[in-house]
Amino acid sequence: MANHGKRFDDSTASQCLSCYLKALCLPRDLTPEQFGTLGRIVDAPVRLDKRESLVQQGATFSHLYAVRTGSLKQVTDGANSETLLTALYLPGDIIGFDSIGSGHYSGTIVALESSSVCRLPFECLDELSSRMPILRRHLQRNISRTMQEERLRLHQLLSRTAEARLAYFLLGISNRFRQRGYSPHHFRLAMSRGDIGSYLGLTHETVGRTLAAYQAQRLLYVSGRDYHLLDVTRLERLASSTGRRQKRA
Amino acid sequence: MANHGKRFDDSTASQCLSCYLKALCLPRDLTPEQFGTLGRIVDAPVRLDKRESLVQQGATFSHLYAVRTGSLKQVTDGANSETLLTALYLPGDIIGFDSIGSGHYSGTIVALESSSVCRLPFECLDELSSRMPILRRHLQRNISRTMQEERLRLHQLLSRTAEARLAYFLLGISNRFRQRGYSPHHFRLAMSRGDIGSYLGLTHETVGRTLAAYQAQRLLYVSGRDYHLLDVTRLERLASSTGRRQKRA
């Protein structure tokens, strides 16, 4: 690093210090000094316009990215020329964990709206983590947790109906907003119906129809990409039921 | 560790040295000394009978396990008293990556047949990895790769028919056997139809019917839990198509 000698409260470091998301992307209980060391390797934030892409699928992996504002999607195209939405990133999320293993970004990252992200050079981070067990743990935890959550989530979705899948999805989003300090009942989701469908394995028509059905039952109110969850309890019941006819005991 | 002074070719170390799976669970290009250090922290292998469980869901996380022989499944029960088969482990696989984050095992691990596994104390492994970058990288890669593979796989499955899901699944198994040096065309899968269904989000009837349909088309031959893949090319076509009617361009 060129700025090796800088004090921990220099401009880049304070970027992290002042960031209200630090509880999400950084370990807690860092000493000010550790904080400084870490902040020093963070590059200046990158600004992205809507639809602009951060990295291309297949490009060689070099940085992790922490979402500061806005939201981004990961689209991956498989062998058979189908492209799937494989991840949604909200402020505080770290992008790129899934690309460490192969050395190439596993999908194209596209901004769903104007967004800004922090660049984290992985080499530096890795080198640092060998000397800072607390950081190593934090990274491990973060990877491991997202892996286990996603595994369970996707397996649960596999056997569910569109009704349950959507409820499950919306409640997940709601929780993520809650963790970030936003309202869990009212939020804007910058994804199209098609995006949601791609993520959940449904067609855009089905997504729309299901949302309409929810509205008819007063479970939520949707206007465009604005969502108001009205009856979370009932949505939870829906999400955790298979949505199918009861198998008789 | 009590056995800190042991030479690298002592009994536990040689266990790994002589293990034909070391290419899978250990980094390649280790010096004999590093090899010894690593081998020293590996506990004696654990033997499991069919149906015996290795760890219970929710137990506090302490060890990773490397599968030596046999096969195991991870079953996770969600909130709503449904239990899902969330992972299948074959020789050379590492069990437990998904449990580092939460500190608790994320599912019960059950042997599908008589199996043996190596215990890897995570604390030691982690401590070691701070001094051995090559090991740290290997662990990171392993976690990251399984995470990304699984994410893509499950998202692809979400929008596919039973026909495509099963083909996809069987080809995945086939590849894993190939990597391990077994025949990719003929193998025994110790899972029941119900297990497969749970993993893929299908009912056991559908699994059976689909296998029967494959046999009628001479794509494969199944007898009980013995599988012979006859026409891999055609299976691959099936697996990578959605299985649905072609959407017209």
Add this chain to the structure above:
DNA sequence: CGTTAGGTTGAATCCTCTCAACAGCCGTGG
């Protein structure tokens, strides 16, 4: 102001689930 992408709605088709009945295999226990 026209074009395009996103969204809604309807009708028909197809796939998978549910339910039910039955065959085979295995271990237990009489």
Add this chain to the structure above:
DNA sequence: CCACGGCTGTTGAGAGGATTCAACCTAACG
């Protein structure tokens, strides 16, 4: 040794849900 129940796997019939295809509507944007 055989009977028994339990577990696993197979097959069939009917119902329900998601998809495909088509038409139409809206909002955004050059």
